[in-house]
């Protein structure tokens with residue numbers, strides 16, 4: 001689709017207010033020892049001849065409905081074009097807090113008050129402290145097995161993932177850029193805050209973003225009782241072109257989503273029927289996620305929801321949809337193993 005042509009998904013103004021995730025949590029990372037323990041338990045369990053190739057049936061440990069699993073994998077195998085919509089639940093097992101929903105506070109402050117152009121204008125130091133914290137958490141997290149499985153799927157299918165996550169974990173799992181559209185930006189792209197300036201720096205992984213933000217001791221800066229490093233506005237990163245303040249190139253509250261990325265999503269969605277849409281770790285109930293799901297559905301796609309939470313009241317589901325409840329890091333590799341094999345399955 002040409003840059004200036006109307007989009008089936010775009011209206012004049014779009015706001016990022018996807019607040020469909022639950023409270024921020026810090027679940028344990030899937031560690032090597034955890035996997036080894038599961039391997040051991042799983043090997044002991046699978047001394048039965050019921051799973052000749054390990055790909056036709058779900059791991060019984062996971063509690064998946066066999067009938068659903070079989071019908072899903074049959075459809076997956078037969079699908080040519082597959083889309084995925086990725087949300088915060090995908091990264092939960094990597095220990096990335098969602099900072100969404102009521103009660104998800106940072107230092108007692110709602111994220112909405114730390115992620116907006118108004119907040120940046122009023123207190124750029126605090127906004128950078130918050131984003132520096134999030135960059136640090138993301139950089140010290142590891143992609144989980146679902147990130148890797150999805151990255152692998154693109155090698156077998158015409159696949160595109162639309163991610164709402166800004167943590168960079170899909171990118172670090174090797175997800176090909178051409179198959180991944182980060183519609184909310186990433187924490188590791190930095191741009192100029194001056195709307196007249198086009199300075200953009202990609203994949204900046206400097207941690208901390210400025211030396212003055214080093215916490216010197218691994219303390220939890222999300223705790224309001226812990227003092228933040230003392231930083232002045234002059235010490236914040238400044239644009240090498242115009243000397244305005246630099247800021248994270250993520251989509252803040254009240255800001256429009258990046259048109260270039262949305263156009264690439266549109267181009268792919270309109271270039272052929274989507275056979276299957278995976279909705280992972282998100283309720284996909286707000287724009288543009290809900291529109292993508294419905295558009296794919298109208299094209300004949302079947303929808304598979306993978307989430308730890310039941311569908312929300314405003315999430316549209318149909319009888320032809322699948323719903324697999326559980327941790328994406330465990331469920332997604334298991335669902336995809338008929339296509340990509342089982343290297344990312346927990347316990348196999």
Ligand SMILES: [Zn+2]
Pocket residue numbers: 192193194197198199239240241242243244
């Ligand atoms: Zn600039």
